[in-house]
Amino acid sequence: MLTDRSTAARPPVDWGTTGSMAPSPALRTGFLRTAGAVAAKDLRVELRSREVVYTMAFFATVIVVVFSFAFVKDQRALIEAVPGVAWAAIVFAGTIGLGRAFDREREGDTMRALLLSPAPRLAVFAGKTVAITALVFAVEVVVLPLCLLFFNVDLGAAVLHLALVLVLGAIGFAVVGTVFAAMLLRIRSRDVLLPVVLYPILVPMIMAGTKATSTILTGATGDAWFWTQFLAAYDAIFIIVALWTFEALVIE
């Protein structure tokens, strides 16, 4: 990141008052490079301590275990409960990770530094979103197999489709979550308020994710593709809204 800043090819700077992307190619590579740098920084910090991934994954595991106790019938866990359990675990663990990932910025007061730096704010947003998507996806990769294991589900060939649903879900969660978590940085009682503001907005995503997962598990491919497309539409809509509002929302 430091070398990146010192290169002469750095794009002309708009000091962050507007959507600062003029349609010049140099600026666009600057946008991508900055976003990549932010994402790489976040992931590198995380890889060195592995604090968020480990705690998130363990938290999600505990949720799945608790739920599988709750949904046991005749000494067998109910397959119908799998999608709900999986997505509840993902969203809960995701919220923990989201809060923690931004706490890190707050502790060092580095979010302000990031926003003050002569980089497009939207690039900072994009980088953070990518990093959080990766974190959430890592947790999903733990949660889903665990659910399938505990609930005795045989997935077979649909695993790729399920992976696509998980990626889309992680993106949707990260986009909305990053906007709200970034805004909450300066607010007290942020730990309580994050779920309060986040979950109602996530409802369509959770609904579509649950539907997609359950239709994949029951083998209704047509419906499953429909819900996958719905997830993609959700992601697209909120990416647009987030890009449109992020600067106005986080500006000091």
Next chain:
Amino acid sequence: MKKLLIPLFALVSAAGLAATLYMIFYVAPLERALFFNQKVFYWHVPNWFVLFTSVFVAGLCSAVYLKNRNAKWDDVARAAGELAVVFGAIGLVTGSIWGKAAWGHWWKWELRLTTSLILWLTMVGYVLVRRFGGAGSERLAAGLAVFGVVNVPLVYFAVKLADALQQESAHPQTTVANQLTGSMKTTFQLSILTFFAFYVLLMLVRTSAIRDERRVRDLRERGLDAGILES
């Protein structure tokens, strides 16, 4: 101007509420299929009209506030957000009462019910943020209002499509309102007008109260900065 407007709207809504109450029970005839429990519609439906208006106002004013940073818009958005919670609560309660009478259940996971519940939860979140967020929560709340408004159609379609896959809609169709005739129609229209007058009244009062609150806060801060006041 405002000194005149507030008593005027207060008068109109008081008279309107009294008149609709009288018309609902003594003028409008009993409905053929639903009998007495249809009466709640005269207040339930306008109430939801007001709620959706209020949410839309909150979302729009929040978006404008995010763009131009003028706190006036934020005052209006905050008042609208609070009123949305109030009217939403009334709508959910009147709806549940009707549901118990007509369906035998207080609640069903049905298209309109689910959508409006999620919308209401969003607005409750909005008010919670405003109330407990402390300094800097205006922008978070504004963002939440904008995201919440964008979310409404998504929730609607998600529930509708999930619905289509398993069960039929149980809530009465809203198009029925256009087919009303005679005194039922008059009562319904009067009720809508009354509720909107009441809404405008509450908006005027609450917005000016919020604006005064904000001005006092700003003045206090300026006083503290200037060293005139002691904390």
